[in-house]
Amino acid sequence: MEDMSESPCESVPSQLGGGPDFHGLIKDAVVVLTRLPEYKMSTLRPPTPQQFYSEDESLSSSDSDLQWEPEDDSSDSDFSLSNSKQKSVKPLKSDTVRTPAPSTSGSSNSAPHCSQDVTPARPSLPVEEIKVDMMVLARRRPMRWQRGKVLEIITREDGRLKYKVGFEEKGRSLVSGHHIAFDTTPKLEQLYVGARVVVQCQDNKYRFRPGILAELPSRKNRLRFLVFIDDHTPVYVGLPSLHLICRPLDDVLEDVPDGSHKRFMKQYLKDWPYPHLTQYRPGQSFNAELNGVQQRCEVQVVDCSLMQVVFQETQRKEWIHRGSIRLEHMTRFSD
Template sequence: MSDSQCESGLSLSETPSKRTQLENGSDSLSLIKKAVVVLTRLPEYKISALRPPTPQQFYSEDELLSSSDSDMQWEPEDDSSDSDFSVSTNKQKTAKLKESDTTRPPAPPTGSNNNNNEEEVKVDMVVLARKRPMRWQRGKIVEMVTKEDGRVKYKVSFEEKGKSLVSGHHIAFDTTPKLEQLYVGARVVVRCQDNKFRFQPGILAELPSRKNRLRFLVFMDDHTPVYVSLPFLHLVCRPLEDVLEDVSDSSHKHFMKQYLKDWPYPHLTQYRAGQALNVELNGVQQRCEVQVVDSSLIQVVFQDNQHKEWIHRGSIRLEHMARFLELKAAEERNNGS
């Protein structure tokens, strides 16, 4: 019914038909009833009602969640007195989340040469290549070298200066990707907003939605979160099967592993502008204040040096999140024993 988007109804119409019958020596006219199927176009609101629910990862207009986040979030109390952190638990909501596993995004393509990035990589092709772990630059492939074990390396001559011999997961397409190629967990390189010649590697963490004002959220490999538009994104040519293997920061790697596991219901804290909290900076929890709340991010200013930066609301740098993860880990250990 929903496939055809039509509503069928059964109606009876009387169709005159002559039939010669010998009744008292005279002809008679009788009526034969025929069944006729009438198809009626449904109005748009009925069609929408018949469609199956849209998966959450695609952020449809018919989102089931009541806020920009998920049921897996909480709001820390004003911690000006450093009161004990409490996590609100709702068993009904938690059970509901477990039942909605079908809303998880489809599994990303597997293998280093997946169909999404199957564009041919060849000599004289302009690419973005890694010069240092957090610094990629534009260059041209001048040679392709096949090693004894069959691996292919790419010699890149950078536009600024220098050459590097890099693997396929350390080069990215210079072109803008198509929307259908992008998914949460994709390995990408992002153009720096303050320098169009510099690029940094990261992992795609959010697709565009009404709630994030149609932007992509990317976690850089140094744990920095950034919202960008499509033209700033570039897909890595031959990503590793496990993209996290290319992340050197162990704490960020652990965070991203948990984030991708929890998606589409990542753990997020709720903050409001003007709220005080503690955030890790240079290895030490320091006092700061929320300046701006922007979708999944907050901008904080540190009291000591007035340093400002954007923090993800689920970041392990947040003292509230660190406490929550400790409680969660302890609970899992107790349940396991």
């Protein structure tokens, strides 16, 4: 018998029978294997529900994660949320960094995410009109926006437009177009990394805070939007919580208060779609900034690009971005 093991993709004679109707012809069946591009293969994979999303996948799938391990050996542990028995983790050197260079073709060995398909560029779409009696969200103070109605549109001598807004909770303000946001839910095609938005506060549905859109929904972040609030607070939100600024500035960072967060956002948008991210696991401890001072904290939960930490001295819990300037290991990447 002929050995076919060395040519598994060669043609194999089709045994259709040797009767007179076939005139002694034997047809060959040919199998052609075509390798699909990775981006097509990823679209065929069903989304993974959150409860089946392994921590290893959420931590290691990023193409630009930085691997950091705390120097304190006592904190090098990993435990599950079900309070299972702790397992020791082999410590890494503090200067261990994994930053694979992005492929020139725009693809990688891991499943692609939305950041590889977008750039921080505003889409070319028709500008939505602002009308009198329109409900909007307007700035009352830098970190406090409220719902109100456009009472009057005023044209200044230099041609600039100002909008007089009457708030639902009393009071009026005369604001510029970049200090009001649409009260309606935006369309997906209007959103992009770097968009200026306001989001509804989780503890008060009548309060809104300004920020910059940092991630679009993808399988990697469990179909959520990541927003950096102007005070450096990161939040994952759904589409209904987002509101687009009506007339954003050409450089959205001009509307962000000067300081470390503004520098962080400038670097973040520059590095996109490969922002720096540290890697931690629940149970590990390190230093992070709190009230202007580096303090010891411990990781409680890792959620995609964010992690919840508890500060050991005060037991205060906070969500911190894994590339935040508050982390002691990220100071070397700040300007």
